[in-house]
Amino acid sequence: MPLPEGIESLLFTAREIQARVLELGQQISRDYAGKTPLLVGLLKGSFIFLSDLARALSVDAQVEFMVVSSYGNSQENSEVRILFDLPVPIQGRDLLIVEDMIDTGLTLAKVVEILSARNPRSVKVCTLLNKPSRRRVPVAIDYNGFDIPDVFVAGYGIDYAQKYRNLPYLAVTMKA
Numbered sequence: 001m002p003l004p005e006g007i008e009s010l011l012f013t014a015r016e017i018q019a020r021v022l023e024l025g026q027q028i029s030r031d032y033a034g035k036t037p038l039l040v041g042l043l044k045g046s047f048i049f050l051s052d053l054a055r056a057l058s059v060d061a062q063v064e065f066m067v068v069s070s071y072g073n074s075q076e077n078s079e080v081r082i083l084f085d086l087p088v089p090i091q092g093r094d095l096l097i098v099e100d101m102i103d104t105g106l107t108l109a110k111v112v113e114i115l116s117a118r119n120p121r122s123v124k125v126c127t128l129l130n131k132p133s134r135r136r137v138p139v140a141i142d143y144n145g146f147d148i149p150d151v152f153v154a155g156y157g158i159d160y161a162q163k164y165r166n167l168p169y170l171a172v173t174m175k176a
């Protein structure tokens with residue numbers, strides 16, 4: 001079967017993703033036993049991962065979303081802007097930030113800084129994909145689906161020029 005335009009190769013099948021998401025869900029459920037974590041999804045890329053992860057949890061969880069711009073005007077400019085903020089107070093809550101991908105770490109570092117200043121009880125991070133070779137600022141990752149090399153990726157919520165977020169698998173793409 002020919003791959004969609006711009007897609008170079010398969011990275012993880014839907015089945016491989018589901019297996020890893022279930023493992024993460026079990027691990028998170030053990031760690032948060034007796035608590036009600038607030039899952040903070042960073043849109044748009046995390047929407048499918050968060051949907052599956054939430055259903056893999058056996059603890060009660062609440063869900064909210066934020067929209068942040070990753071790079072501002074330029075990739076060399078570390079400005080990260082909040083386009084849509086959490087609509088609820090988070091003081092005293094156990095936050096689990098849910099990301100599709102951590103690349104330079106700039107987005108996550110800023111979000112952690114902003115949310116930590118609001119006095120939550122705890123802040124942890126769960127990402128589906130991690131590109132350690134691209135890191136520019138250190139970030140602590142508590143739950144990591146997969147380490148991947150420095151390749152462009154699409155599918156399972158992640159876009160290629162705004163396309164392919166709905167692919168059920170993860171693929172390596174050409175440069176968008």
Ligand code: PRP
Nearest residue numbers: 043044045070101102103104105106107
């Ligand atoms: C991606 C991803 C992370 C961020 C990671 O978002 O979802 O939020 O980039 O990059 P960083 O570690 O270098 O900061 P993107 O800007 O592609 O937006 P999207 O989630 O709406 O697709």
